[in-house]
Amino acid sequence: MMATPFPVAHRVAWLLAGVLVLAMVAVAALQQHTAPRVSVPADAGETSAATRRVAGRLLGVNWVAADSASSQDMEPLVRAHVTWIAQTPFGWQPDAAQPQVRLHTGAGSRNYWGESDRGLIRTALLARQRGIRTMLKPHLWLRSGGTWPGDVSMRSEADWQQWFAAYTTFIVHYAALAETNGMEALCIGTELEKTVSHEAEWRALIERVRQVYHGPLTYAANWSGEFEQVKFWDALDYIGVQAYFPLSTTERPTKAALLKAWRTPLARMAAVQKRYGKPVLFTEAGYKTTPDAAIQPWVWPDRNALPTTPDETTQRVCYEAMFETFWPQPWFQGIFIWKWYPGLQPSGSARRHLDFTPQHKPAEQVMAQWYGK
Template sequence: MPTTFSFAFVRRFWWVPVLLMAVPVALLVVWWHWPRQVVALPSSSANSASSVSGRPTGNRLRGVNWVAADSVSSSNMEPLVRSGVTWIAQTPFGWQAGAATPEVRLHTGGAFRGHWGESDQGLAHTTQQARLRGIRTMLKPHLWLRGGNGSWPGDINMTTAADWQAWFASYSIFLLHYAELAERTHMDALCIGTELQHATVGHEAEWRSLIRKVRSVYHGPLTYAANWSGEFEEIRFWDALDYIGIQAYFPLSTTTRPTKATLLASWKQPLRRIEAVQKRYKKPVLFTEVGYKTTPDAAIEPWAWPDRTAVFTELDEQTQRTCYEAMFETFWGQPWFRGTFIWKWYPGLQADGPAHRHLDFTPQHKPAEQVMAQWYGK
């Protein structure tokens, strides 16, 4: 009787031991393939981001503004990886014949400035090469003004309401092309404009309409790169975007070679201004550009390029380094601050490169690059 009962029991409940063995195997498989969040480990340095903020900063955008080149290979990405860079901003250009000309011309082949890296093909290839090294891409289209009526996008200003209507129609075609490119090539973020202060202030409805069109095409995060001088405080459509983007060239000194204490004190007023906007719109803040040239006057007018024709322009790597330190120490620990895109990075630049490259904004092969790498988590 016991034997007969045992066989019947086994025939009826044969699936029990199989289930007992299968469950742990299934759990192991799920655990192995479960997505892992990678968080940058804090540096042991006293000046690291973690020591300043007291919390992990793995969600920061650690970026540089990438300069378009004639070609891009994986070897161009290695210096970025070594410096802890996780994002690049790529900048294709459209152009206008003048500041009051209501037409934006699109050059998808890079023919306007002759840079393959600004063409659709070059942008896509660079994005792919960066992705292979774990680096994400923000597409950041700019406008270039030609003629004698202005050389900066902030000068763009139409003279009639009809011209503004025509300009926005033309600019929408320009931007939607790049939104479609960003979607098709799986770029990780899109900047919908840069320093267009006359076009943004007083034209809220037009920008909200454009943002809706962009979101119907591109499904990643959006920002706008507002000028530091006041545009970022006057924009009224930040709530429709994912990041408050600022071109952070705030003047921080009236003298050459300022100390870090002077720079830290000077950052307090811009910090209060930025915090006020952030609290109003409850959006994280991103420095779409920030950087300093390698000259003693780097903090006086940070937006100004060095005079490349001057015979006796003085190199000052220490001032550039000090400016980097003060900026990172002021902002990297703020809970609402999302990251920086350093201006700017030349692919393939060698340590013994041209003198005018050494004077300008790039941190490459200078002490400023070490500061950037430290704060970017290396």
């Protein structure tokens, strides 16, 4: 059979297609050369910038890293209408005055698999498969006893510059990991109260992070007044608050008393929100399962104290007052409940039962009811 002559128009079309393919290959090669060098599993898939735009409230929990994760671990979240998890890797600082921040990106003696890069990526993928998004929320861990991130303060200007350089390296690593793996939000710091007066350094850090990560950003400021001291909220997408406000001086408060106690913190947050025009997000909020849950909500149950009978009613009432106060506020962007243990069974230990998790308690039903609205 004699071949049919190839029309000139078709030849031109094929030539143009070939040029287009070569151009796409060149662009891909350039992107591969310049992109952050963070490994991605072959099945991680892609998340476009459009899918990372947040619509509606962030209905979240703070996910506890473990030595494994499975799709089954996500099912209780789906049933409770949770749409976000916060994952927390750690940077390690020797003490509050030493300008060193060390990365530990692999699983080992100092961190669980779930805090490693590989574990963070895998957990985010499992969550995404169930329609749940991820906020990456790196923390600092101070190895000296009796100190916390709010104590971080340098002795000299030179030390401050060294600390910010080290901390920027730490955060940019996780910004690159979040970008490469399509994580939908990033928290650039948590409760670093004595650092926030260095506004210029924080703005430079935010600018550097924006070059790497293109999703929404927040900072998790402490309830005690730090959220009012931050002057760079305008450079972020959310005003992040660690919402452990003390609401009572007595055990077993009534809901009416808690609703009244919330009025002052609500007014303080509304004032900051009005000043900067950004929505408010509770990066952490939660209550122990104890009678004194509303007195000092940030304090963990004393593991060495005499056994205490769990008080699920007080925890439930604290949840009800929080949701009833903030859900009607149009500027309120959502909550990440502290905290959620994957695979926790109803017969968990007494310590777990006393601590902050709402799992298998009436507080979980309150959370699910409001998240489902």
